[in-house]
Amino acid sequence: MEFFDRKYKRLAAEFDGEITLSEAERDALLQDPERARYAEALPALRSGAQAAARVTPRIEDAQMGAFMAGIREGVATPEHAPHRGFWAAVSLTAAAMVIAVSTFIVLDGGPQAVQANEVESISTDLEGARLDVYDSDEGITTIWIVNSGDDL
């Protein structure tokens, strides 16, 4: 948090030689004990950063070929998807079952037709008339009006 504070930034900027603080301003900033400890730690921070920069690995020209080969190999290798083969097998099995069931339904020709007619409801507006229904052995259904009278 100190890094983003304006007063800390001014102390760091003066340490880096970017700005020059007046003695009055410097004294005012260092009056705060936290800022004073920060100012004392700045030299140690600088030497530590310089040491870290010195040990950063570098790729020499002779190593560049192997480095790029490793990059290409990593890009070309697909990401490992666990259990991918399992789901493929499940999908193929389900498809095969659908094929088998559908083929059976289509080739089966559907349900066998019932061999008889059926009268579900019957009525007449003719007064005094009666409608009789009967079936013959040949499967012929007869609906016959009886005593229809002269309703004209």
Added chain:
Amino acid sequence: MRWTAVAILGLLALCSVARADDTAPVTLSVWAVQATKETGDKPVDQADRYPTAQTTPPPGAAPPGTLGLTPGSPAPRSRATGGEKQYDSGLDMIKTALASLPFDRFKRLASERTKTKVGEEATVKIDSRYTLFATPESRSDDGRVRMQVRLEMARGDDKPPAKAVDTTLLLAPGKMVNLGGFKMDQGELVIVMVVAE
């Protein structure tokens, strides 16, 4: 995975097509016949033709159960005194349905073969008095067609037509249905219907 999904979708489409017959048009054949007795002009006595359990069969009539009808149900009794029955041309397909009826002569008034969509009404004009209306309502899982059939009879200019018969039938393909007994100036009207297989 992509081809598996395509195969599954294709099979589902095939199944839906296979099930599409439920709404396929219905082919209905209708014959309207004027049935008369050549032996004399008087009409067939309804009681003799169609005796109930309380009436005694007329002399010479076939005993119950010998006309191939369901035992116990009322059956028409033929009063034909002899000779072969006469059928107009074009009635060969329905001779089986007409043969058991107690008439000698069958005259073809109208015949029609209609292909009607489910839910639509087919109209067959028989003569100046009778008109038949048939509406396929649905197909059942066993292949039969549920059909609403109505025979309307004109009653003169002042009166609306009467429903001589209004029935809902489950028609098995290839199995004929007789509608009969409707009065005409001579003889009686018999209508034979059959749904195509």
